[in-house]
Amino acid sequence: MPDILAGLGLAPGIVHWMVLTAALFAVGLYGILTRRSAVGVLMAVELLLNSAALSFVVFNHFRMPALVDGQVMAVFVIAVAAAEVVVGMAVFVALYRVSHTVDLNRLDRLKNDEVKP
Amino acid sequence: MCMLPELIVVATALTVLVADLFLSERRRVVLALLTLVGLAAALAALLAAPAGSLFGGRFSVDEVAIWFKVVFLLASFLTVCLSLDQLDGRVKVRVRGIGLRGEYYAVLLSTLVGAMFLVSARDLVTLYVSLELATIPLFALAAWKRSDAGSQEAGLKYVVMGALASAFLLYGFSLLFGLAGSTDLAAIAAAVRPSPALFLALALVTTGIGFKLTLVPFHMWAGDVYEGAPLPVIAYLSVASKAVGLAVMFQIFYRVLGHMVKDLGPLLAFLAAATMTLGNTVAIVQRSIKRFMAFSAISQAGYIVMGFLGPDAGGVPAMLFYMLAYVAANMAVFGVIIFYANATGRERIEEYRGLARTNPLLALAMMLALFSLAGIPPLSGFVGKFFLFSIASKAGFHWLVAVAAVNSTISLYYYLRIVRQMYIEPVYPEAARLPVTPTLAATVAVTTVASLVLGLVPVFYEVIHNQTIEWLAKLVG
Numbered sequence: 001m002p003d004i005l006a007g008l009g010l011a012p013g014i015v016h017w018m019v020l021t022a023a024l025f026a027v028g029l030y031g032i033l034t035r036r037s038a039v040g041v042l043m044a045v046e047l048l049l050n051s052a053a054l055s056f057v058v059f060n061h062f063r064m065p066a067l068v069d070g071q072v073m074a075v076f077v078i079a080v081a082a083a084e085v086v087v088g089m090a091v092f093v094a095l096y097r098v099s100h101t102v103d104l105n106r107l108d109r110l111k112n113d114e115v116k117p
Numbered sequence: 118m119c120m121l122p123e124l125i126v127v128a129t130a131l132t133v134l135v136a137d138l139f140l141s142e143r144r145r146v147v148l149a150l151l152t153l154v155g156l157a158a159a160l161a162a163l164l165a166a167p168a169g170s171l172f173g174g175r176f177s178v179d180e181v182a183i184w185f186k187v188v189f190l191l192a193s194f195l196t197v198c199l200s201l202d203q204l205d206g207r208v209k210v211r212v213r214g215i216g217l218r219g220e221y222y223a224v225l226l227s228t229l230v231g232a233m234f235l236v237s238a239r240d241l242v243t244l245y246v247s248l249e250l251a252t253i254p255l256f257a258l259a260a261w262k263r264s265d266a267g268s269q270e271a272g273l274k275y276v277v278m279g280a281l282a283s284a285f286l287l288y289g290f291s292l293l294f295g296l297a298g299s300t301d302l303a304a305i306a307a308a309v310r311p312s313p314a315l316f317l318a319l320a321l322v323t324t325g326i327g328f329k330l331t332l333v334p335f336h337m338w339a340g341d342v343y344e345g346a347p348l349p350v351i352a353y354l355s356v357a358s359k360a361v362g363l364a365v366m367f368q369i370f371y372r373v374l375g376h377m378v379k380d381l382g383p384l385l386a387f388l389a390a391a392t393m394t395l396g397n398t399v400a401i402v403q404r405s406i407k408r409f410m411a412f413s414a415i416s417q418a419g420y421i422v423m424g425f426l427g428p429d430a431g432g433v434p435a436m437l438f439y440m441l442a443y444v445a446a447n448m449a450v451f452g453v454i455i456f457y458a459n460a461t462g463r464e465r466i467e468e469y470r471g472l473a474r475t476n477p478l479l480a481l482a483m484m485l486a487l488f489s490l491a492g493i494p495p496l497s498g499f500v501g502k503f504f505l506f507s508i509a510s511k512a513g514f515h516w517l518v519a520v521a522a523v524n525s526t527i528s529l530y531y532y533l534r535i536v537r538q539m540y541i542e543p544v545y546p547e548a549a550r551l552p553v554t555p556t557l558a559a560t561v562a563v564t565t566v567a568s569l570v571l572g573l574v575p576v577f578y579e580v581i582h583n584q585t586i587e588w589l590a591k592l593v594g
Contacts (some may be wrong), residue, residue: 049287052288053287060296069300070243092273114402
């Protein structure tokens with residue numbers, strides 16, 4: 001498929017790919033800011049990390065096609081993202097056990113407790 | 118063999134985890150001892166091992182890395198000393214839902230390993246993975262009180278904010294990689310030129326670092342996490358986790374951007390001024406001592422960042438010395454906070470009233486440590502601040518020095534709020550002398566004496582200065 005596109009002069013260049021990673025990053029950021037469920041936020045975090053991983057692969061492909069540094073980094077990012085999600089989900093499950101909710105709008109137990117003047 | 122200290126810590130973590138399986142609940146008290154022995158051995162190996170590098174220069178130990186590792190190891194050692202009473206149940210007021218001693222020490226040691234690898238990393242891949250290793254276990258530690266909703270909420274907030282910050286950092290790293298075409302930090306340093314893309318990468322990376330170092334405006338998580346997490350974990354977060362942030366900042370601002378760090382002065386000065394001002398003004402009105410320490414720690418981060426200003430290489434030893442002084446003073450304060458919480462369960466500032474009547478020595482230690490944090494001579498905090506302020510002044514940021522001096526005065530006011538409660542306010546009726554466990558007493562004593570001695574005896578600063586003053590010049594070349 002890429003060969004056909006390249007033959008037609010339509011192969012995506014580095015700018016297209018960078019726009020894609022930036023768009024993924026923006027979508028992830030939007031998800032973090034708007035999701036009410038903590039699990040949804042974790043999915044948005046996955047988007048953010050994967051956009052960065054994709055960006056590593058793209059740069060590797062266009063800047064230094066003979067080497068694999070960017071691909072290696074992407075593999076590590078995937079592994080680290082998995083670890084992050086596992087710990088995050090473990091915390092969410094433990095939280096659900098004690099407070100029966102993972103709705104971020106209702107988690108307001110910790111807040112400023114100020115001296116009244 | 119310059120990786121020996123890290124290997125000892127990894128081996129200790131695994132040994133503790135496996136030993137935890139085979140020991141009965143009563144015998145698990147030895148796990149803390151095992152951890153302490155491992156940490157002491159790692160510290161000895163660190164001081165005995167020469168500087169060097171491994172894996173084709175991907176892992177390298179230099180003078181600055183050694184001092185950072187000393188800070189990490191000391192902070193972890195003190196954290197274990199402060200944790201073991203709560204975890205073993207040698208307390209009057211039990212902390213709800215804390216337990217799983219073996220896992221606790223193993224997780225604590227894994228974040229320490231991440232921190233130690235981080236300062237030796239010479240590669241984006243190693244840097245990122247070890248930073249995550251230093252961060253992710255802390256999410257679990259913040260939520261360690263399993264049946265306590267506050268601790269779980271702190272864990273959740275820390276996970277969400279931590280993951281967001283790490284994503285920003287990673288995207289910034291990918292841009293650096295794209296600009297330089299290499300993951301090697303030295304190669305990136307040689308390849309990058311000032312360009313809009315570099316500034317975007319720098320902004321993203323600063324966000325990630327600001328989260329670890331609690332720089333304003335990336336400090337949002339600190340208040341809530343400090344309030345909910347278990348006390349020994351906060352002690353670790355406020356000291357070691359902040360040192361991790363500083364280490365990443367050394368890696369990026371000195372190792373990668375060393376030749377243009379002096380042009381970033383205005384940005385860093387703004388971050389420093391905002392951080393110390395916000396931390397100090399918000400700390401004034403806090404009632405919970407945990408939240409109070411969160412904002413106190415934020416303001417301290419503001420002072421530390423001043424060391425990056427200017428063309429002067431003296432910032433490197435000044436920041437390292439301040440970090441050491443801060444470890445000593447902050448751990449002494451947390452020692453007394455943990456002692457008081459263990460004995461009475463009280464965690465509000467006004468509940469410290471009369472502590473000087475019941476436990477005069479501990480109150481004295483707390484007062485000295487708070488004065489060191491505020492920067493009163495002759496304590497180490499004053500000496501550290503003096504060097505940092507002089508760096509900023511030499512770089513021409515006189516307004517920042519003025520802001521910092523005003524901030525020190527504000528901080529003295531709110532640290533004195535605790536001293537007033539301890540020394541002036543009437544004691545609780547029927548209050549008696551509170552018992553102190555030997556480990557806690559020893560920890561508080563050692564850290565208090567250390568924050569005095571570091572300030573009085575100049576030899577410590579001289580050693581750090583002589584070893585690290587050439588470091589930046591070698592790097593920038």
